[in-house]
Amino acid sequence: MESWVGLKRSTNIPDKSNCVVHITNLPVTIDYGTLFSALRGTGKICRATIAGSEAFVQFWSLDGVTRLLEKRRHGLFIIGTQIPNVNISSTGGERARKTTLHSRVLVINGPSEIVNYEYLRKYFSDRFKYSIESVEITDVQRDRQTMRWSFASFNTQSRKAWTLLGEEKKKAYETGDTNSPWKDVWFSYESDPCQPYQAIVPLPRRAPPPPIHPLPHVGQLYHESHPPLPSSVSWGHDSGMCNEDEEENKSKSIDWSLDQNVSSTSSNGDSDQPYRTATHTTSLPSQTPPCTRELFHSRRHSC
Known part of the structure; x- marks a missing residue:
């Protein structure tokens, strides 16, 4: 395993840029599980080494050092019954x-x-030395299993395990061994459990959708434009050649057109007397035949 004990401090790294902390006054029975548990929420850890009642911890960034020093300053960094000392x-x-995305967790x-x-x-122990915070089984499905290995170091432990697993998988494909279980092995890094909880940032609001016009209510009226009244030329008849049946049909057509163009002040009027609620009078076109004009006036006055 890795150790900083006996190493000389590099003169090129000032305290304000150093990501390694020295923790003392630890319980004699300290182990990696207890140490990492006390470091929860401080920051992503690159490696940690325990030597008796002291430990060296390298954070991935300076934020971890700052959070741990603040935690110790406020008396919140406690392991067992002891309050450890933390220094650069x-x-x-x-x-x-x-x-x-690399981490000490695989x-x-x-x-x-x-x-x-x-x-x-046994596979890892035969190939490199390592220390473990925890090993968990996270999922079991028939003949498959998922495990989370939280190593104490990324540099020479989780990264070494990643490399070895990749070599075994590659070898199984290159040899063409279809029965090799290594072909079905998958692995990836996972977030360090010592990382602080990230604030949830709300997604930006999207532009509101275009308004949807509701369907018209029952009985709602629509005002539509209608073509002007037809002239005598469009009928194809001379004013003096209209017989009684043709005159009656023309009268009904004119009455229907007038009913659509005359505005009404009330929608609840008598449907049999549509002209009584008219707000203004409507004159017939100048080209209306005399017989039709007389018939229209006689019907209007009879109402």
Whole structure:
């Protein structure tokens, strides 16, 4: 495992740029699970090393250092019954790392014959040294299983595990072994549980949709424009050649046109007497035949 004990501090990294903290006055029985649990909400951690009753923790950025120092200043950094001391490390220093999706936490999914604690523990132990915060089974589906391995370090632990799993999967494809369970193994990094909770930023409001015009109510009236009354020329008859049947048909057509053009002051008027509610008089066109004009006036006065 990694250790900062005995290392000399680089003179090129000032305290304000150093992401490594030295934690002392820890319980003698301290373990990685307890240490990381106390560091929840401070920041993403790149690596941590416990040496007796002290520890060195490298944060991914300076924000983690600031939050931990504030937590200690307010007396909120407590492990067991002890309040540890936190200072910028003087035996080793590291600058902030670039923001990436890599982390010390690895999620592995695949056939249960490979993705299980006993198999992976031996597989990793035979190839590199590592320390574990926790190992969890997050999902089980028939003959497949998903596990979350939270290592103590990214540099030489979770990244090493990622590389080894990738090599095994690649080898299974290159050899053409269709029965190899490694072909069905999938893995990815996951967020560090020590990262602070991110504020939920609301999405920008979209432009309101165009208004939808409602359907007309029952009985709602619409005012429509109608063509002018037809002239005698359009009928194709001379004013003196109209017989009684043709005159009656023309009269009905004119009455219907007038009924559509004359405005009414009330929608509840008698349907049999549409002209009684007219607000103004309407004169016939100058080209109306005399016989039709007389018939119109006689019907109007009879109402």
